[in-house]
Amino acid sequence: MSSGFNTRAIHAGQDFDPTTGAVTPPIYQTSTFVQDGIGGLRGGYEYGRSGNPTRDSLQTLLASLEGGAHGISFSSGLAAEDALLRSILRPGDHVVLGNDVYGGTYRLITRILGSWGIEVDAVEMNDLDAVRAALRPGSSRVLWVETPSNPLMKITDIAALAEVGRASGALVVVDNTFASPALQRPLELGADVVVHSTTKYLGGHSDVLGGAVITNDDQLAEQVRFLQFAAGAILAPFEAWLTTRGIKTLGVRMERHSANAQAVAEHFVGHPGVERVYYPGLPTHPGHELAARQMKGFGGMLSVALRGGEEAARKLAESTKLFQLAESLGGVESLIGYPSEMTHASVRGTPLEIAPNIVRLSVGIEDVDDLIADLEEALPR
The missing domain is CATH 3.40.640.10 (Type I PLP-dependent aspartate aminotransferase-like (Major domain))
Structure with a gap:
């Protein structure tokens, strides 16, 4: 069966x-x-x-x-x-x-x-x-x-x-x-x-x-x-x-991760401090339609590019409270990372180098209003 x-x-x-x-x-x-x-x-x-x-x-x-x-x-x-x-x-x-x-x-x-x-x-x-x-x-x-x-x-x-x-x-x-x-x-x-x-x-x-x-x-x-x-x-x-x-809880967790990440992404589109939100669940994402066909949800990961450049990105990464500054991703708790010097430090100076104004978010399964408030308080304007 x-x-x-x-x-x-x-x-x-x-x-x-x-x-x-x-x-x-x-x-x-x-x-x-x-x-x-x-x-x-x-x-x-x-x-x-x-x-x-x-x-x-x-x-x-x-x-x-x-x-x-x-x-x-x-x-x-x-x-x-x-x-x-x-x-x-x-x-x-x-x-x-x-x-x-x-x-x-x-x-x-x-x-x-x-x-x-x-x-x-x-x-x-x-x-x-x-x-x-x-x-x-x-x-x-x-x-x-x-x-x-x-x-x-x-x-x-x-x-x-x-x-x-x-x-x-x-x-x-x-x-x-x-x-x-x-x-x-x-x-x-x-x-x-x-x-x-x-x-x-x-x-x-x-x-x-x-x-x-x-x-x-x-x-x-x-x-x-x-x-x-x-x-x-x-x-x-x-x-x-x-x-x-x-x-054993992967299915239900991914539903919550995806819902929370979608809400966070939508909230920060057009934010005065945010240049771009990278999330396939957004209709403006160039891969949105493909992701909708190929995936059963858009996932819990997103990145943001900040208008204030490297200084603003570092400040955000080091100022959140619920989003904890740490390597890794995919846990029930929300994490924030600065790829240029954390997950992707090994590719600086190569064609894979990540722009210094990028911050990566692993959106957890906490109450999404609390996550958005945490980011709002830390985001430079």
């Missing part, structure tokens, strides 16, 4: 404990497993790095939510990206990515994999001709898509890029962290792989680090699992359990 998203978020991979009947499966907080004789593994479990029931239940859940056959979890989003890229790429290969992707992704490819002989080009992903021109048939192995993008909230046509990537022989990878599978499922739109920082909306409570790779490609999944085991950037049992607990 097929089930809806919220039902799967609560039940996929979450069978009750057969020994005690506990509704919530236990945390298997163990480093190793007793064998029934040499090679006699119980349930296939041998050592905590190679497998753990708590981690396996999360991986089943992740695959179900994204509509994939395989879910592989890691100790962080970047660990997941690293394992995926090293599974695909070899020296001399080429990656094409968007010109405002997460700074950590760009740093990983250019500064770590770059020394291994990997080349990269950053292009405007909404310009399909530019993407086609950047792809090098035979050597472009990865087309990396981030939508909505971080922090400018660009919306990219996943289905169109899936066709472009397929035509050139590149695997299309979509970072679905900002939308979450509650709002967007890239595999259903033709992408080959989905990656997540599960730290963000999937965990949802700012209390756990994690990452994930989801795909329908059996061979690629086997290669990623090998690196998960051989390189060892696994997600620990307690972190897997916390992430699973967070996912």
Whole structure:
């Protein structure tokens, strides 16, 4: 029997404990497993790095939510990206990515994999001709898509890029962290792989680090699992359990995040201190119609460009009270960040550099009137 998203978020991979009947499966907080004789593994479990029931239940859940056959979890989003890229790429290969992707992704490819002989080009992903021109048939192995993008909230046509990537022989990878599978499922739109920082909306409570790779490609999944085991950037049992607990409320949380962000965005359009609001839920956003077709909601992330430049942006970031100044996003509490020197500091001086008058908001699930009042009090006029 097929089930809806919220039902799967609560039940996929979450069978009750057969020994005690506990509704919530236990945390298997163990480093190793007793064998029934040499090679006699119980349930296939041998050592905590190679497998753990708590981690396996999360991986089943992740695959179900994204509509994939395989879910592989890691100790962080970047660990997941690293394992995926090293599974695909070899020296001399080429990656094409968007010109405002997460700074950590760009740093990983250019500064770590770059020394291994990997080349990269950053292009405007909404310009399909530019993407086609950047792809090098035979050597472009990865087309990396981030939508909505971080922090400018660009919306990219996943289905169109899936066709472009397929035509050139590149695997299309979509970072679905900002939308979450509650709002967007890239595999259903033709992408080959989905990656997540599960730290963000999937965990949802700012209390756990994690990452994930989801795909329908059996061979690629086997290669990623090998690196998960051989390189060892696994997600620990307690972190897997916390992430699973967070996912159970993902659907209802994303509804509230989206509603609050929409209200905040609409309120500050035309504000005397605000030059521009970047939020795909606004009809004036260039990707609004595409987002309405491709997503089931517009999400909880938005950015604002301030008329007062860098000074005004810094003042706002350091003056709010409910919006706490911190890295990360996607938790139930609202956060504010200054991308130029926080999440995107690693891309200053590159084509991906973020303007110094940009402030990024992760809109939480508090009462929206309180959030708007907090921003109003801090915004320079």
